[in-house]
Amino acid sequence: MNDKSRFELFAYWRTSATYRVRVALNLKGLTADERFVNLETGEQRSEAFLRINPLGAIPALIDREAQPAPPITQSLAILEFLEDIHPQTPLLPHTPHGRARVRSLASMLVADTHPLITPRVIKYLTDTAHFDADATRAWRANWLATGLQAFEQRLATEAETGTFCHGDRITIADICLASIKIVLPIFKIEVPDTPMVDRIFAACETHEAFMKAAPSRQFGAPA
Secondary structure, eight states: HHHHHEEEEEEEOOHHHHHHHHHHHHHTOOOOOOEETTTTTTGGHHHHHHOOOTOOOOOEEEEEGGGSSSEEEHHHHHHHHHHHOOOOOOOOOOSSSHHHHHHHHHHHHHHHGGGGGGGHHHHHHHHTTTTOHHHHHOOOHHHHHHHHHHHHHHHHTTTOOOOSSSBOOOOHHHHHHHHTTHHHHHTOOOOOHOOOOOOOOHHTTTTTHHHHOOOOSSSSSSO
């Protein structure tokens, strides 16, 4: 079985989490058969998809060579899985301290920032807490700024920062950073005072792996 048919990725064109997985696959020269899950129509809450991920969230990755095995959910877990089974091109440093730093940076965005702006959170704020459009935008802007400005402070003060978040090679931290930055225009939000974040994201954007993963280039994206 070749790489193209080995993986099945449940995906949606614009989500940050799916973007992370696409970038990692591209960097490692792997491919996946994508299964479109329409978040706009609520397909993620269908009985069929809830059997894949009871949380009703994407992405989910199935390794067909490892059946029977449960789907792998959570984007960071998928990135770590891809690193374990296909260590070239590496997305984590070789040293324990370096690996811990990259994981810490990634978690700042994936665990502490992104969950606060996901569609299910926004749905609760609008439907149950009765946030209007201005309050919803302010919520998103606050938490995106909090996360990215803290990330900026670490980049600016830690000697390990280089061309990318950790040295001069792309790591999981850069993938997670790009996944947050790439959705800011969708929300029409700008986060000020993050020059190093902006510089690193600009470097990522010129890399083919990131360009191919751009939401606008995926199936289902508006023309």
